[in-house]
Amino acid sequence: MRLFRNLVIAASLLAAPALAADQPSSVRITYVASPFNVPSIVMREKGYLDEAFAAKGIKVESPEITSGAQQTQAIAAGEIDIASVLGGTSAILARANGVDLTIIAAYARSPKAYFLMTRADGPAALAELKGKKIAGPKGTVLNQLLVAALASQGLSLKDVEYINMDLPTARAALLSGQVDVATLAGANAVAVEKAGGKPLTSGEGLIKPTTVIAARTAFLNEHSDLVRAYFDAHHKALAFMKENPEEALAIAAKEQKISVEDARAQMPLYDFTPVMTYDDIANLTADQDFMIGAEMLQKDKAIDIKADLVAPSAFEVK
Known part of the structure; x- marks a missing residue:
């Protein structure tokens, strides 16, 4: 029994360095x-x-x-x-x-936190999006909101010029007149509204x-x-x-x-x-x-x- 116990202890000591080596030095x-x-x-x-x-x-x-x-x-x-x-x-x-x-x-x-934003002189309704330049991050919830908003009007991404941009860049492009609409959320949507812009729609009723x-x-x-x-x-x-x-x-x-x-x-x-x-x-x-x-x-x-x-x-x- 004593020999068995000593073997177990020795095995655990030998295993300890291997286990430590398996622990990463950093996580990302x-x-x-x-x-x-x-x-x-x-x-x-x-x-x-x-x-x-x-x-x-x-x-x-x-x-x-x-x-x-x-x-x-x-x-x-x-x-x-x-x-x-x-x-x-x-x-x-x-x-x-x-x-x-x-x-x-x-x-x-947060369905109420996502928006299609435009300038004061931009489209007045979702039905006016056909042919417009729209900026925002592709492959995101905002991408999905845009598709849902277009679908509600019988439109698709093929009916607009959709340009992949991160949120700050899309906001800047909208305010400088380079695009007609931007898909925005959080502080970026607030900044557009403070600059005189307006939301065309939020995600409420369109996405969850x-x-x-x-x-x-x-x-x-x-x-x-x-x-x-x-x-x-x-x-x-x-x-x-x-x-x-x-x-x-x-x-x-x-x-x-x-x-x-x-x-x-x-x-x-x-x-x-x-x-x-x-x-x-x-x-x-x-x-x-x-x-x-x-x-x-x-x-x-x-x-x-x-x-x-x-x-x-x-x-x-x-």
Whole structure:
């Protein structure tokens, strides 16, 4: 018995260096502040993410990748481990096309926070969009809003000139008269309105967007403890927002370069509850059906949202 116990101890000592070698020296987690991602903004300002991983001797790298398509390409290439804010449509398209990612939580639900914006002298109604130049980030919720708005008028992307631009560039192009309409959200939409622009429509009644938190499936499977460390930081940020709402608004306003009053007006547009629900699954399934109908996704590539894309743990209180 003593010999067996000594062998077990020796084996565990030999295994320890191998286990340590398996632990990465750094994790790569995207930072996406726009359109109004207050938990991420607070998490960075308060250092919660660095703190959570420093306890494990791991450095956090935070590339700022706002495009959903670019985030999923980076996941596919193994260049990021966690996409902290990813449009549900981007996650679906990526998984349907073979990118091995998994949704690990919801980030936000916010149909009223997405807009088609124009200048005061721009189109007066959605029916006037045919032939217009429209700027915005492709492969995102805003892309989906544009398709839905056009479809409501019997139009499609083929009826407009759709130019791929990030949010600040699209806002600038709209205000300088280079495009007729921009798909915008958060501070960028507020800036256009303050400059005399107007919303043609919001996402309400057209889309039910769910942004999510997604991880490389291999990272999730191999480093569940590091995923938990990420959620420790995320929940710390949510708790801070609840306990210190005015300070959280001030932090978000500073990052977004807007007034606290504008930040306060934005906050009610978002539900940041991270636990996934079956309503979220229904909305994501409807998003996939919509993308198939709009020829954004081939029907034979459709996935089972719950079984193929969402981790069972996403439905649990973390």
